Amino acid sequence: MTDSTIFEQIIAKEISADIVYEDDDIMAFHDIMPQAPVHILVIPKIKIRDFAGLQGLEDAFVGRMFKKTADLAARMGLRDYRVVSNCGAGAGQSVFYLHLHILGGRSFSWPPG
Numbered sequence: 379m380t381d382s383t384i385f386e387q388i389i390a391k392e393i394s395a396d397i398v399y400e401d402d403d404i405m406a407f408h409d410i411m412p413q414a415p416v417h418i419l420v421i422p423k424i425k426i427r428d429f430a431g432l433q434g435l436e437d438a439f440v441g442r443m444f445k446k447t448a449d450l451a452a453r454m455g456l457r458d459y460r461v462v463s464n465c466g467a468g469a470g471q472s473v474f475y476l477h478l479h480i481l482g483g484r485s486f487s488w489p490p491g
């Protein structure tokens with residue numbers, strides 16, 4: 379029995395994921411229940427619960443993670459896309475391990491639901 383989140387299990391390669399990018403600090407993989415034709419999740423390898431936890435990370439690391447997210451969107455061929463991080467259950471967070479969603483390949487409405 380483990381109390382680690384599903385994303386920690388993906389980092390540890392205990393469960394498989396369709397990984398599109400990985401280095402020592404960052405991993406990105408396809409969302410298992412895509413909400414758009416392109417739906418990638420970008421996560422830090424250091425355990426952070428949610429977006430608010432970015433406060434505990436080095437500025438350079440946060441910058442790298444955001445730049446890598448933009449880079450991955452470009453590599454996926456996306457020009458118009460959305461980057462989302464749900465922070466807290468009330469905002470729709472279901473996996474309590476920081477992740478950025480990259481959503482693209484369709485049009486989006488605003489405000490989000």
Ligand code: AMP
Nearest residue numbers: 384395408409410411464470471472473
């Ligand atoms: P959130 O609801 O913002 O916390 O987003 C969590 C996301 O993780 C959802 O879009 C899920 O579809 C996705 N997800 C859950 N389990 C997996 C998995 N094993 N592999 C890839 N994505 C997953």
